[in-house]
Structures are given as structure tokens and as C-alpha cells.
Amino acid sequence: MTRHTFGIRARLVAGFGMLVVLLVLAGGVGWTSLHSTASSTRGALRGVEEDARLSTGLAADVAREVAEAARYVERSDPAAEAAFDSLRWRTHRTHRVLRRRPNQTEAEVALVVTIDQELSDAEVRYVMARRLGELGRGAEARAQTDSARATEARMLGDLGRLAEVKAQRVAAVGVVVAESTGRRAFLLVLLLLAALGIALAVVVTVIRSVAAPLEALTAHAGRLSEGDLTARTGGRLPRELAVLARAMNRAGESLSRIGAGASAAADGVHASAGELAAVSARLSASVDEVTRSISAVSAGAADQVEQLRRVDEALRGMRAGAEQVALEVREVTALAGEIEDEARTKRGESEHTLALLLGIRQTVRAAADESAALRTAVAEIGSFATAVNQIADQTNLLGLNASIEAARAGEHGAGFGVVAAEVRKLAGQARESAEHVRRITLAVTQRVDATSGAMSAGVERMDEVERVAQEMGGALTAILGAAERTRRAAASVAAAAEHNAHAAVLAAGDVAQVAETAARHADTAAGVRAATAEQEGAAALAAEATARLTRSADSLRALVGHLRVGEAEPSMHPGEPDAGLPGSDPAPPPTERPSGHRGRRRRAAV
Amino acid sequence: MTIPAPPAPARLLLAFLATAVLAACSGGSGTVVIGTAGPWKEGYALNVRRAVEMAADEVNARGGAGGHPVEVAARDDEGDGVKAASIARGFLDDARVVAVVGHANSGGMVGAAPMYDHGLVAVSPSATSPEITGISRWVFRVTTNDSVNGARLAEFAGRLGSRRVAILYENDVYGRDLAAAFRAAFRGGLVGVDPIPGDGSRVEPFISYYRRVQPDLVFAAGTTASGRALLREARRQGLRTQWLAGDGWPGVQADTAAAEGAYIAIPFSVDDPRPEAQRFVAAFRDRYHQEPDANAAMAYDATLLLLKGVAEVGADRPRLRDWVAAVRGARAYHGVTGDIRFGADGDPEGTRFVMTRVSGGVLRPVEAAR
Numbered sequence: 001m002t003r004h005t006f007g008i009r010a011r012l013v014a015g016f017g018m019l020v021v022l023l024v025l026a027g028g029v030g031w032t033s034l035h036s037t038a039s040s041t042r043g044a045l046r047g048v049e050e051d052a053r054l055s056t057g058l059a060a061d062v063a064r065e066v067a068e069a070a071r072y073v074e075r076s077d078p079a080a081e082a083a084f085d086s087l088r089w090r091t092h093r094t095h096r097v098l099r100r101r102p103n104q105t106e107a108e109v110a111l112v113v114t115i116d117q118e119l120s121d122a123e124v125r126y127v128m129a130r131r132l133g134e135l136g137r138g139a140e141a142r143a144q145t146d147s148a149r150a151t152e153a154r155m156l157g158d159l160g161r162l163a164e165v166k167a168q169r170v171a172a173v174g175v176v177v178a179e180s181t182g183r184r185a186f187l188l189v190l191l192l193l194a195a196l197g198i199a200l201a202v203v204v205t206v207i208r209s210v211a212a213p214l215e216a217l218t219a220h221a222g223r224l225s226e227g228d229l230t231a232r233t234g235g236r237l238p239r240e241l242a243v244l245a246r247a248m249n250r251a252g253e254s255l256s257r258i259g260a261g262a263s264a265a266a267d268g269v270h271a272s273a274g275e276l277a278a279v280s281a282r283l284s285a286s287v288d289e290v291t292r293s294i295s296a297v298s299a300g301a302a303d304q305v306e307q308l309r310r311v312d313e314a315l316r317g318m319r320a321g322a323e324q325v326a327l328e329v330r331e332v333t334a335l336a337g338e339i340e341d342e343a344r345t346k347r348g349e350s351e352h353t354l355a356l357l358l359g360i361r362q363t364v365r366a367a368a369d370e371s372a373a374l375r376t377a378v379a380e381i382g383s384f385a386t387a388v389n390q391i392a393d394q395t396n397l398l399g400l401n402a403s404i405e406a407a408r409a410g411e412h413g414a415g416f417g418v419v420a421a422e423v424r425k426l427a428g429q430a431r432e433s434a435e436h437v438r439r440i441t442l443a444v445t446q447r448v449d450a451t452s453g454a455m456s457a458g459v460e461r462m463d464e465v466e467r468v469a470q471e472m473g474g475a476l477t478a479i480l481g482a483a484e485r486t487r488r489a490a491a492s493v494a495a496a497a498e499h500n501a502h503a504a505v506l507a508a509g510d511v512a513q514v515a516e517t518a519a520r521h522a523d524t525a526a527g528v529r530a531a532t533a534e535q536e537g538a539a540a541l542a543a544e545a546t547a548r549l550t551r552s553a554d555s556l557r558a559l560v561g562h563l564r565v566g567e568a569e570p571s572m573h574p575g576e577p578d579a580g581l582p583g584s585d586p587a588p589p590p591t592e593r594p595s596g597h598r599g600r601r602r603r604a605a606v
Numbered sequence: 607m608t609i610p611a612p613p614a615p616a617r618l619l620l621a622f623l624a625t626a627v628l629a630a631c632s633g634g635s636g637t638v639v640i641g642t643a644g645p646w647k648e649g650y651a652l653n654v655r656r657a658v659e660m661a662a663d664e665v666n667a668r669g670g671a672g673g674h675p676v677e678v679a680a681r682d683d684e685g686d687g688v689k690a691a692s693i694a695r696g697f698l699d700d701a702r703v704v705a706v707v708g709h710a711n712s713g714g715m716v717g718a719a720p721m722y723d724h725g726l727v728a729v730s731p732s733a734t735s736p737e738i739t740g741i742s743r744w745v746f747r748v749t750t751n752d753s754v755n756g757a758r759l760a761e762f763a764g765r766l767g768s769r770r771v772a773i774l775y776e777n778d779v780y781g782r783d784l785a786a787a788f789r790a791a792f793r794g795g796l797v798g799v800d801p802i803p804g805d806g807s808r809v810e811p812f813i814s815y816y817r818r819v820q821p822d823l824v825f826a827a828g829t830t831a832s833g834r835a836l837l838r839e840a841r842r843q844g845l846r847t848q849w850l851a852g853d854g855w856p857g858v859q860a861d862t863a864a865a866e867g868a869y870i871a872i873p874f875s876v877d878d879p880r881p882e883a884q885r886f887v888a889a890f891r892d893r894y895h896q897e898p899d900a901n902a903a904m905a906y907d908a909t910l911l912l913l914k915g916v917a918e919v920g921a922d923r924p925r926l927r928d929w930v931a932a933v934r935g936a937r938a939y940h941g942v943t944g945d946i947r948f949g950a951d952g953d954p955e956g957t958r959f960v961m962t963r964v965s966g967g968v969l970r971p972v973e974a975a976r
Contacts, residue, residue, distance in 0.1 A: 085799060092782060096737055104720045106695050113687035113717045120777035124801045128808060131800065131815040140811070 007239035008210055015202025022195035029191055033184030037177060044173040047103065051166050054098040059159050061091040062119065066152055069126040073145055076134060088123055095119070108169070111162045118155035122148040213241045220248050229256040263557060270553035273546045280543040287536045294529045301522035308515040315508040318409060321416060322501035325402075329423065329494040335430070336487035340480055347476040350469055374468040377444050381475055384440055388433045388482055395426035399489040399496075406500035410507050416500060423493055430486060437479065444472070638674040638921045640909060641697040643718070644710025644732075645685035649830050649857035651710035653902035654731050655680050656894055658707045661909035664889075672917035677702075683709055685778075685804065685829075687717020694721035694728075704921045705912040707905055709733060711829065711854075712752075712780035713804075719745045727927040729912060731905035734853060735779045736787065740951035744927055748904040748911075748946060749873050750957045752780065755852050756787020758959050759825065759871055763850055766869075768823035769794045772816055772847075774836065776828035776854075777801035784827035784852055797821045804828065806835030813839040816847065823848040830857040837864035856899040862967035873958030874900035874943045875971050886942040897968075900943070900958070907941030914939070 006014070065087040072084035099112050125148035132141035216233050223231035229252050233245040402419035409416050642658045644651030662676045670676060679697070683690035690709050697703045698721055706728040709715040712735030715728075722728045723742040730738065730747040739751055763771060771794050775785035781804070789799060797819045800812055809832065816824060824840075824847050826833055833855045840847070841864045849868035851858070856872055858865045876887045876897050886906055890898035898906075911933065912926070919925040931948060934955075938945040947955040962969035 088801075089782075089786070099716065100720075100737075100741060102720070102723065106691055106721070109691040109717060109720050110688040113691070113713075116687070117778075120801065121803070124777050124803055124808075127800050128811050131811045135811065135814055135818070137811075 005209075005236045005238060005242075008206065008241075011202070011206045011209065011238065015199070015206060018202065019195055019199045022191065022198060026188055026191040026195060029184070030188050033181070033188065037181050037184065040180065041173075041177045044177065047101070048166065048170045048173060051098075051101060051169065054094065054101065055159070055163055055166055058091070058094050058098055058115070059163075061087070061094045062152075062155065062159065065091050065119075066122075069122070069148070073126055073129045073133065073141070076130070081130070084126070091119065092116070105165070105169070108162070108165050111158055111165055115155055115158045115162065118151050118158060122151040122155065125151065210238055210241065213237045213245070217241065217245060217248065220245070220252075224248070224252060224255070229253075229259060266553045266556035270550055270557065273550040273553055276546040276549070277543055280539050280546060283542075284536060284539045287532050287539060291529055291532045291536075294525045294532065298522045298525040298529070301518045301525060304518040305515045305522070308511045308518065312508050312511045312515070315504045315511060318416060319501045319504040319508070322406075322409075322497040322504060325416075325423065325497040326494045326501070329490040329497060332423075332430070332490040333487045333494070336483045336490060340483040340487065343476045343479040343483060347473050347480070350473050350476060374444075374447060377440075377447050377468075381437070381440050381444065381472065384433070384437055388430075388437065388479065391426065391429045391433050395423070395430060395486060396489050398422045398426050399493045402493050403496040406496040406503070409500045409503055636674055636921060637677055637702060638671060638704045638916055639677045639679050639700065639702040640912060641679045641681065641693075641700075641703045641706040641708065642710075642905075642909075643681040643683045643690060643693045643697075643706070643708040643714060645714070646680070646682045648685065648710070649860075650732060650854065650899060650901045651685070653899050654708070654710045654905040657731075657890070657898065657902035657905035658909045660890065660893055661906050661913070665910070665913045671913040672920065674916060674921060676913060676916075679703060683714040683718070685711045685713050687713050687779075690714035690718040691721050694718035694726075698722070698724055698726050704916055704923060705729070705926060707731060707908045707912065710901065710905075712738060712783070713778045715745070715747075716741065716779045725923055725927075727912070727923065727930055729908040729930065731908045732853070732901040733780070735783045737779050737783060739953050743931075743952070746930055746948050746952040748908045748941075748943070748954055749853065749900075750959060751953050752784040752852070753787040754957050755871060755959060756784045756789075756827075757791040758957070759784075759850060759852060760788045760791035760793075762869070762871070762961060763788075763823055763825065764793055766823065766848065766850075768848065770797050770819075770821045770823075771795065772798045772800070772819070772821035772824045774800055774802050774812060774824060774826050774828065774832075776804040776832050778804055780829070780854060781827040784854075785825070788825055788827065792825075802828065802832055802836075804832055806831040806833075809835045809839050812836075813843050813845055816840075817843050817845050821847055823850055826851045826855070829854040833858040834861055834864070837861060837868065840864070853900060856901065856969065859964040859967050859969055862964075865964040866966070868964045869961060869972065870964065870969060871959055871961050872900040872969065873960065874903040875960045875962060875969065877971055878942075878960075880942075880944075882940075883942045900960075903943050904958075907939070907943050907946060911939045911941065911946060 065084070068080070068084045068087050072080045095112070095116050099109075099116070104112070125144045129141040129144035129148065132138075132144060213233075213235075216235075220231045220233045231252055232249050234249075236242075237245055398419070402416075402423055405415045405419040640658065640662060642655055644654050646652050646655055658680070659678050662678045665671055665676050679700070681693040681696070683693050690713070694706070694717075697706055703726065706722065706726060708728060708730055709718050710730070710732050712733040715730045715733035716735060716737050718728065719738065719741040722744045726744060728745050730745070730749070732749050733747055734749050734752040734755060736751050736753040738745065738747060739753075771792060773785050773789060773796060775781035781801070785799065789796070798815070798821075800815075802809055802812060813836065824836075826836055826849060828836075828851070833851055834857075837849065837858060838861065839845075840849075849865075851868065851870050853870075853872050855868075855870045858868065858870070874883070876883075876899075878884070878887075883903070886903060887898055890896070890902060890906075912930070915926045915929040919929045933939050934947045934949070938947045943958055944956075949955050961972045963972050964970075
């Protein structure tokens with residue numbers, strides 16, 4: 001877009017270089033002129049000097065010859081003739097040198113030739129006078145001498161004129177030198193004027209070549225300051241200004257881009273504000289919904305607390321049941337203890353009886369026959385003992401089941417009652433068995449009584465009674481063990497019941513904790529509800545802020561819309577087509593420009 | 607660095623224009639003028655003029671010099687150096703004049719030479735004075751230098767056995783130089799060395815004096831006018847002596863009685879047997895019904911030489927001058943008087959010297975002298 005030509009510095013250097021060259025040229029011309037003027041003056045003066053010397057020499061020779069001629073004519077001696085002859089040739093030699101002087105004017109040549117002719121004529125007349133004298137023709141000789149003297153007079157006049165002419169030559173030389181000097185001075189002045197003209201041209205050219213781009217750049221800056229970012233400066237500029245123009249063009253492009261970006265951002269902010277408003281609305285709705293949900297959660301928490309209270313109550317009931325079981329188990333234990341005590345007592349009685357029997361064995365031996373029947377009754381007691389054993393086992397199992405159920409009491413406390421019932425039933429059975437044993441024992445006692453009567457009749461049967469007694473002791477021992485086991489089982493049941501009760505207490509504590517948690521949840525829900533209320537207020541504030549944002553975006557859009565960011569327009573050289581289109585061609589290198597533009601640019605810029 | 611004075615470019619421009627015009631003229635249309643000058647009332651000078659005109663006509667008959675028609679501008683300088691200088695000035699200022707055949711006598715040539723030195727080539731056919739040697743780089747001559755002629759004449763006089771010799775010289779450049787050359791070379795006795803007027807007047811006292819001193823031989827260094835007067839006066843007074851003269855005298859033989867027996871040394875003889883010489887003699891006779899003399903032959907050669915130069919280098923004075931100066935060595939000009947070569951001083955190389963004796967009004971080459 002911008003092409004730079006020679007820089008301002010280069011122009012100044014070139015211009016002043018030309019100026020210096022011209023001044024040097026003028027100086028050279030001046031020096032040469034002075035030198036050549038001096039040389040030509042010297043040459044001319046030398047010529048004049050030589051002319052003067054020769055003219056003087058000629059005049060001297062002529063004077064000598066004339067003087068010698070008088071002697072030559074008057075005395076007829078050979079020495080005078082030889083001397084005159086010698087002087088004639090000498091004078092003509094001098095004259096010849098004078099005649100051959102270069103650069104003579106026609107007047108000089110004429111005078112020199114005339115002098116020679118007059119001299120020659122005079123010589124002829126002198127020689128003729130001498131010959132006439134020798135012939136004794138004195139009158140004719142004198143006439144020739146007079147004539148010769150007249151010619152001499154003319155010749156001397158011509159010599160004087162020659163001197164004048166030579167003097168004029170000197171003057172002419174002076175004039176020529178003056179003219180030559182004048183011409184050279186004129187040339188010097190012309191050269192200096194030319195130098196001045198070129199200097200002016202250079203200065204004007206430089207100023208114009210700098211001023212026009214500067215004006216264009218100023219206009220460019222003005223348009224930029226008015227917000228017209230399409231302004232571009234192109235063309236051929238001085239290098240420094242081309243750099244500035246490129247920088248301004250880039251600034252314009254950058255500002256265009258920023259303006260476009262700002263406009264887009266304003267639009268985007270506007271749109272975002274709208275979206276934000278919608279989001280705020282949705283947020284408000286969701287806050288309501290959350291509030292409702294939190295209320296529901298709060299209500300649910302209350303329900304949960306109620307339910308937990310009910311669970312607590314159930315657990316308390318369960319605990320009470322378990323305590324009742326424990327109480328009843330303690331009764332069972334006490335019963336078992338009683339059974340045990342009774343059995344121990346019976347065993348002691350039985351042993352006493354046995355000892356009695358042993359003491360009476362000799363007496364009852366006779367009742368050996370009764371022994372078989374006693375043995376049968378003891379067998380029945382054995383079977384009864386077996387039944388008791390079975391019950392004891394069953395009770396044991398039930399105790400186990402009760403303890404398992406007690407372990408499950410944390411979930412369902414209800415099953416515990418069944419176990420407790422079974423235990424109670426077992427306890428009933430055990431009681432029935434104990435009664436049955438007691439009844440059997442009673443029958444045995446009756447039978448022993450019967451036997452004792454019989455033993456008295458039948459002592460022989462005493463061994464058998466002993467054995468039965470011993471067996472009964474064993475049975476009582478077994479009963480004792482069974483009672484012991486029952487007591488232990490009841491103790492276990494009691495421990496289980498106690499454990500159950502404890503577990504129920506723990507469960508109740510847990511439930512209380514849960515209830516407490518639920519209550520806290522409810523409290524939290526209330527807090528959340530309060531926070532939601534605050535959020536609702538914030539959403540309202542956000543909506544208000546969004547509205548302000550929208551207004552700001554609108555004003556920003558209006559502001560950016562004021563910036564012209566369309567096609568770039570060159571600000572330099574109005575009317576000149578510049579192909580710089582920032583949109584399609586933001587910063588093309590100078591070489592990519594069509595040559596036609598460049599040509600016009602060059603003409604316009606230089 | 608040479609900075610010409612302001613008018614110099616103008617002069618250069620004029621010179622350029624003139625050259626351009628002349629170059630255009632060399633195509634054939636521009637007339638060239640050959641100047642010639644001499645004392646036409648003198649026979650030898652008249653022959654010069656006639657020969658120049660004849661040569662120009664012959665060239666025009668062949669189509670001109672390189673296509674240029676040739677004109678002859680003949681001026682009478684009366685043998686006077688002052689007039690000669692003035693005429694030379696006129697030739698110099700006339701741009702059509704490309705060269706001068708002249709001047710005919712030494713006095714005129716010596717007077718005019720300073721003018722020709724300004725830039726016009728002059729080839730004298732008959733000016734023999736030693737003073738002309740090297741007088742200007744623009745001045746040449748075809749005839750032999752008098753210093754050479756004088757020495758050969760002195761030698762001839764010695765061979766004739768002359769012991770008492772009188773020298774009469776026209777008191778001008780030609781006469782003085784020839785006399786001086788003769789005097790310097792002559793080994794015998796001299797009874798007198800007397801200057802005489804060039805116009806043939808007032809010779810009576812000298813003849814009267816010679817009747818008294820009776821020289822064996824009188825050497826006359828002069829021209830036809832004074833020669834004729836001397837011969838008539840000698841015949842009138844009955845002076846018996848041998849006359850000897852140089853190339854200034856041709857024409858005196860017309861005065862058959864007075865001139866009979868006189869020895870005259872000339873550069874060219876009509877009896878030269880070479881075909882070109884005979885062709886010239888015949889043409890001159892046909893045209894003027896008169897015998898040509900050596901001056902005519904040399905003027906003819908000088909004219910044709912210059913016109914050949916014009917044909918070769920055009921009507922350009924400096925180039926013509928350089929062309930003439932280059933007629934030397936192998937580039938000799940083959941004229942009717944023989945091969946012409948110029949030395950660096952403008953004089954011809956070699957000598958043209960034919961000793962003749964007047965016999966019945968005709969110059970007969972002297973066999974013994976050849």
C-alpha cells in the first residue's frame with residue numbers, strides 16, 4: 001500500500017551532494033579560469049614583450065644602418081661598403097623574425113611589410129647613390145640619397161606606427177584578457193546561479209515531497225481522531241514517512257478490528273444479559289421450587305421424628321417385655337433351683353432311705369420279690385427321666401432360639417415375645433414334668449411303702465430295692481443335672497433377655513439420635529428455606545443488574561457503531577486511486593501492488 | 607577540466623552546423639572555391655592563374671571534386687605582401703574557399719602566411735623563398751626552396767669558370783634569399799652585391815657600373831620584370847657578360863635578342879618527355895596558345911593535388927590541411943612535375959631543377975647541366 005521512495009535524508013544528501021558537486025565545479029571553473037587567464041595573460045605579455053624587443057631591435061638596426069648608409073655613400077672605401085652590406089642583411093634578419101611573429105593582425109602585417117619595402121627601397125637608393133657616386137654622377141647620387149632619406153623618414157614614421165600598433169595590441173590583449181575574464185566570471189556566475197537554482201529545486205522538491213505526505217498523514221490522523229478508521233495513507237512516500245504511514249495504517253486496521261470486536265462484544269453482552277435475565281427468572285422459579293421441596297423435606301423430617309418416636313416406644317415396650325422375660329426366667333431359675341434342692345433333698349432322703357434300706361436290707365432281703373416290681377417302677381421313672389431329658393433338651397433349644405431372636409431384636413422386637421412364650425411353655429412343661437416326677441415319686445413312695453410292708457414280708461427283695469434306690473439316686477443326680485442345666489439355660493435366657501433389653505435401650509438411643517438428626521435436618525431445611533429466600537432476593541438483584549448490563553451493552557453498541565470500520569479509504573492524494581482495501585488485503589507488501597498504481601504513485605509522490 | 611568560454615559553444619555549434627552543411631554539400635551540390643593570388647601582370651604569375659583555371663575546368667569536366675563544382679577566385683596581390691595579407695584575409699573569411707593555390711611570389715606568400723595560419727591551407731606553386739620554410743603549418747609549396755636553388759646555381763656558375771661575379775637581387779624576400787644562398791655557396795670573387803627595385807626601374811646605374819667593372823657573370827636574383835629591364839639595359843649599353851638567373855626569370859626569353867644565351871634554372875621544362883608532362887604542355891598550348899612554364903606546371907599540380915584532397919576528405923579546411931600534410935613517403939602525389947611529397951616544414955622533398963639556356967626565344971635544357 002505504501003511504497004517508500006528515497007528517504008528524506010537520502011534526498012537531502014543527494015541534493016546537497018549535487019550542490020557540493022556544483023560548487024566544486026564552480027570552484028574548479030574559477031580556478032581554471034584564473035589559471036588560464038593568468039596563463040594567457042602571461043603568454044600575451046610574453047608575446048608583447050617579444051614584439052617590443054623585436055620592434056626596438058628593428059628600430060635600432062634601422063638607425064645603425066641609416067647611420068652606416070651615410071658613411072657608405074660619402075666614403076668610397078670597401079670597409080664602409082662591407083659594413084653597410086652586413087648591416088643590410090642583419091636588419092632584414094631582424095625584420096624577418098619580427099615578420100614571422102605569430103598572431104599578427106592585418107595592420108601589423110601591413111606595417112611590417114611596408115617597413116620592409118621602405119627599407120628595401122632606401123637600401124636600393126643608397127646603393128644606387130654609391131654606384132652613381134663611383135660613376136662620378138654626384139648630382140644623381142645626391143638625388144638618390146635625398147630620396148632614400150625621405151623613404152627613411154617614412155619608414156621611421158611607420159616604425160613609430162608599428163610601436164603604436166603594438167601598444168594597441170597590448171591594450172587589445174588587455175581587453176581580450178578582460179573579456180576572457182569577464183566571460184569566465186559570467187560562466188562562474190551562471191554556474192553559481194545554476195547551483196543556487198538546483199539547490200532551490202532540491203529544497204523545494206524535498207519540501208514538497210515531504211510536505212504533501214505530511215499533509216496526507218495529518219489528514220489521516222484527523223480522520224482517525226474523528227473515528228474514521230477506514231482512512232489509509234498509501235503511495236510513494238519518503239522512507240521515514242512511509243514507515244509512519246504504515247504504522248498509522250496498521251493502527252487504523254488494529255482500531256478497526258478492536259472496534260469490530262467491541263461491537264461484537266457489545267452485541268454479545270446484550271445477548272448475554274438477555275440470557276442472564278432468563279436464567280435469573282428460571283433461578284427464581286427454581287428457588288421457589290427448592291423452597292417448596294425444603295418445606296416438604298421439613299414436613300418429612302417431622303413425620304420421621306414421629307415415626308421414630310413410635311419406634312422408640314416399641315423399643316421401650318420390647319425392653320419391658322424383655323425385662324418381663326428376665327423376671328420369668330428368674331422364676332424358672334428359682335423353680336429349677338427348687339427342683340434341684342428338692343432333688344438334692346430327695347437324693348439325701350433316698351440315700352438315707354438307702355442306708356435305711358441297707359440297714360433293713362437284711363430285713364428286706366426277704367422282699368426280693370418286690371424288687372422286680374420296684375425295678376419296673378424305677379424303669380418308669382427312667383422313662384420319665386428320659387422325657388424330662390427331652391424337655392430339657394427342648395428348653396435348651398428354645399433358649400438358643402430365644403437368644404438368636406434376641407440378637408435380631410434390633411430389627412423386629414416382635415419375635416421376641418414368641419420366644420418368650422415358648423420359653424414359658426417349656427417352663428410349663430418342665431413344671432408338669434416335675435409334677436409328673438413328683439407323682440411318680442409319690443407312687444414309688446407308695447410302692448416302697450407297700451414294699452416295706454412287703455419287705456417285711458420279703459426281705460430278700462431288699463437288694464433289688466437297694467439297687468432301685470441307687471438307681472433312683474442316679475436318677476435324682478440326673479434330675480439335679482437337668483435342673484442345673486435348666487437353671488443355666490434360664491440364666492442364659494435371662495442374659496439374652498437382658499441383652500435384648502440393653503439392645504433395645506441402645507436402639508432406642510439410636511432412634512433418639514436419628515430423631516435428633518431428623519430434627520436437625522428439619523432445622524437445616526428451615527435454614528435452607530431462609531437461604532433460598534435470600535437467593536430469591538439475589539436473583540432479583542441479578543435481574544436488576546442484568547437490566548443495567550443490557551443498557552450498558554446498548555450504549556456500547558451505539559458508541560462502537562459510531563466507528564466506521566468498513567472498507568479502508570486512502571487519505572493521501574485525494575482523487576488518486578489507491579488499491580488498499582484493508583478488509584481483503586490488510587497489509588500487502590508494496591511489491592504486490594499493480595504497477596499501474598505504482599507508476600501513478602511515483603508521479604504523484606515525487 | 608576545460609571549461610570553454612561562453613562563445614566557444616556557439617562557435618562549436620557554428621562549426622558543427624558548418625560541418626553538417628558541408629557534409630550535406632559533399633553529396634555534390636556545394637560549390638567549392640579554390641583561391642589563387644599573384645601579381646597577374648607578371649608573366650610567371652599569369653601562368654600560375656591560367657594553370658589553376660585550367661586544372662579547375664578539367665576537374666569540373668570530370669564531375670567536380672568529389673561531386674563539388676569547383677570555382678576559382680583569382681586575386682591580384684601585385685606581389686605586395688600587404689595586399690597579399692589582405693587578400694588572404696578575404697579568402698579566410700569566405701567559407702566557400704577550401705584552399706588557396708598561391709601566392710605566386712615569395713613576397714606575397716610571406717606576407718599572406720600569417721593570415722593562412724588562422725586556418726586555411728595554401729600551397730604555393732612558385733614562391734621559393736627559404737623564409738617560407740616552416741612559416742606556418744597551413745602553408746605548403748610545390749616549388750623548390752631558393753636556398754637549394756641558390757646553391758645549385760652557384761655550383762653551376764663555378765662550373766662555367768666564372769671568377770668575377772656580380773650579384774643583382776631584387777630587394778625583396780625572394781631576391782635576398784636567393785642571392786644569399788648563391789653568395790653563401792659561390793667560391794669565386796664578387797665584384798658587387800647590389801639590390802635593385804623589383805619593378806625593373808632604375809637599373810641603368812647598375813649596368814653602367816658593371817660596364818666599368820666588367821664581371822664574368824651577373825647572377826640576377828629577381829623576376830621577369832627586372833630581368834627584362836636588365837637585359838635590355840645591358841644590350842643598350844653593350845655590356846658583354848654571361849647572365850644567370852633562377853626560376854623568377856621565365857618569360858624573359860620572349861625578348862629574344864636581349865635574352866639570347868642567358869642561363870635560367872627552372873623547376874620544369876616543356877621538353878620533359880614524360881607522357882603526363884607532355885599531355886599537360888599540349889593541353890596548355892591548346893587552351894592558351896602559349897608555352898607553359900614551370901610555374902604553370904607547378905600551379906597545375908598544386909591545384910589538382912588540393913582538389914584530390916577535397917574529393918577524398920570533403921570541403922573541410924582542417925581535414926584538407928591534414929590530408930595535404932599526409933602527402934608524404936609512399937603517399938606521394940603523381941603530378942606533371944613528378945612525384946610530390948611534403949616534408950614536415952611544408953617544403954617539397956627533393957629538387958625540381960632544370961638548367962636551360964635561352965636559344966631563339968626558347969628555354970632549352972642544357973645537357974651538360976643535367
